[in-house]
Each structure stands twice: as structure tokens, then as C-alpha cells.
Amino acid sequence: MHQASVGSLSTLETNKVLKNTYLLLSATLGFSAVMASLSMAMNVPAGAYLICVIASMVLGMFVLPRTANSASGLGVIFLVTGLLGFGLGPILNMYLALANGAQVVGTALGGTAVIFLGLAGYAMTSKRDFSFMGGFVAIGLMVMVIGMIANIFLQLPVMAVVISGGIIMLMSALILMQIGSIVNGGETNYIMATYSLYLSIFNIFISLLQLLGIFGGDD
Amino acid sequence: MEWMQILALVAGGMMLFAIWPMYKNWRANPTEAQPGDWSTAIFILGLVMLFVLMLIWSVQ
Numbered sequence: 001m002h003q004a005s006v007g008s009l010s011t012l013e014t015n016k017v018l019k020n021t022y023l024l025l026s027a028t029l030g031f032s033a034v035m036a037s038l039s040m041a042m043n044v045p046a047g048a049y050l051i052c053v054i055a056s057m058v059l060g061m062f063v064l065p066r067t068a069n070s071a072s073g074l075g076v077i078f079l080v081t082g083l084l085g086f087g088l089g090p091i092l093n094m095y096l097a098l099a100n101g102a103q104v105v106g107t108a109l110g111g112t113a114v115i116f117l118g119l120a121g122y123a124m125t126s127k128r129d130f131s132f133m134g135g136f137v138a139i140g141l142m143v144m145v146i147g148m149i150a151n152i153f154l155q156l157p158v159m160a161v162v163i164s165g166g167i168i169m170l171m172s173a174l175i176l177m178q179i180g181s182i183v184n185g186g187e188t189n190y191i192m193a194t195y196s197l198y199l200s201i202f203n204i205f206i207s208l209l210q211l212l213g214i215f216g217g218d219d
Numbered sequence: 220m221e222w223m224q225i226l227a228l229v230a231g232g233m234m235l236f237a238i239w240p241m242y243k244n245w246r247a248n249p250t251e252a253q254p255g256d257w258s259t260a261i262f263i264l265g266l267v268m269l270f271v272l273m274l275i276w277s278v279q
Binding site: 046047050051053054057058060061100103104107108111114115118119122128129130131132133134135137138139141142145146148149152153165168169172173176208211212215216 | 222223224226227228229230231232233234235236237238241242244245246249250251252253256257259260263264266267268270271274275277278279
């Protein structure tokens with residue numbers, strides 16, 4: 001009887017974290033979209049993307065973990081996701097300038113939604129623990145970032161394609177790990193869970209945009 | 220070197236810095252996969268890659 005109550009309590013707690021994570025994720029994605037529309041309307045220069053990414057990384061690495069257990073964490077996560085959304089504006093303007101830009105952006109947006117919903121649905125229903133992929137994701141991401149740094153100088157389109165494909169695969173694995181961790185009670189902080197899922201969705205969208213732009217952009 | 224390249228380099232360096240704790244955590248507490256875990260994961264990620272290929276084909 002007591003064990004059953006403890007089990008139900010833990011399930012209730014898990015469901016609460018999951019519900020709060022999805023609510024906050026929806027709100028931050030919506031806020032990002034508003035900020036992206038704003039920067040698109042303002043015709044912000046392309047360099048703003050990197051500045052916003054660096055600023056949001058500083059906040060995400062040094063401020064968010066310290067505030068994630070308090071109400072101020074909510075403000076910080078909106079600041080981080082708002083910055084990333086604002087940085088996305090010039091990138092979207094660049095792709096929309098392509099001959100079939102609207103199709104490329106729309107396909108990347110829809111594709112990202114399908115990938116996320118499919119992976120989240122599977123991780124939730126299967127209740128599998130995907131934490132065994134931690135090493136694969138960490139080493140894979142390091143290799144991809146080193147490749148990205150090298151490609152700043154090499155400027156090889158083939159390498160850009162490989163990196164984008166690799167990032168989509170690794171971020172998909174990260175979504176499985178994160179949702180598996182919430183479902184199995186490993187992650188109890190919905191702000192940190194939202195941050196991780198938001199970054200995965202953001203990176204899948206950017207990588208998909210790049211792949212579709214390379215293969216489908218007939219400018 | 221252009222300033223955009225410098226910014227990209229800084230962003231790349233920060234990404235490595237952000238991934239490092241994840242790598243250290245995995246080294247300290249590695250989780251063993253159960254039989255069938257990897258085949259399931261590879262199947263799902265394979266489906267994602269097939270879907271991406273389908274999206275690329277759809278915009279061409």
C-alpha cells in the first residue's frame with residue numbers, strides 16, 4: 001500500500017515535470033518566433049546571429065544553472081530563447097531571399113516539428129532510458145564542433161552537409177535522452193529540461209535549413 | 220581574418236566549453252546499454268535520417 005502510494009507520487013511528480021516542460025517549451029518557442037519576426041522586420045544584419053548565439057550561451061552556461069531552481073530562472077530562459085530567436089531573424093531573411101526560400105523555410109519548420117513530436121512521442125510511450133547514449137552524444141558533438149571550427153577556414157560545402165546531418169542525428173539522440181530522463185525521474189528541473197529541448201529543436205531547425213538551402217536553393 | 224570568422228571561432232570555442240561537462244559526467248558515470256538498446260536507437264535515428272532525405276528530395 002505504502003509502496004503503491006510512493007509509486008503514484010513519483011508518477012505524479014514525473015507528469016508534473018513533463019507538463020511544465022512542454023508548457024514552458026511552447027511559450028519559449030512562441031516568444032522566439034515573435035523575436036525572430038521582430039528582427040526580420042528590423043532587417044538586422046547577419047552578424048547579429050553570432051552575437052546573439054554567444055550572448056545566449058554565456059547566459060545558458062553561467063546564469064541559468066544558478067537560477068534554474070528559482071522564479072528568476074523563468075526570466076533567464078525567456079531571455080536566452082528570445083536572444084536566439086532574435087538572432088534567427090537575419091538567417092531567415094537570407095533564406096527567404098532564395099528563389100524557393102519560403103518553401104525551404106516552411107519545410108525546415110515542419111520537418112523540425114515532425115522530428116521533435118515523433119521522438120518525444122516515442123520516448124514518452126516506450127519509457128526507455130536512453131542515457132546510455134551520453135558518451136556517443138558528447139563525443140559526437142565535440143567532433144562536430146571541431147569540424148565546424150575547421151570549416152570556418154576550409155569552407156567546404158561537403159563538410160557543411162556532413163556536419164548538419166551529424167548535428168540533426170545527435171540532437172535527435174539528445175531529445176530521446178532528455179525526455180527519457182524526465183519520464184524515468186532523472187530530470188526534475190523543468191527549466192533545465194526546457195533549455196536542453198529548446199537547444200535541440202533550435203539546432204535541428206538551423207541544420208535542416210542549411211541542408212535544404214544547399215540542396216534545394218536554386219538562387 | 221574577418222570579424223565574422225572571429226565571432227564564429229569564439230562561438231565554436233564556447234560550444235566545446237559547454238559540451239565538456241557533459242563528456243566529464245559521462246566519463247564519471249557511464250551508463251551501460253541493455254541488450255537491444257543500441258539497435259532500437261540506431262533504428263530510430265535511421266528513421267530520422269530517412270525523413271531528412273525525404274525533405275531534401277521534396278525541395279529539389
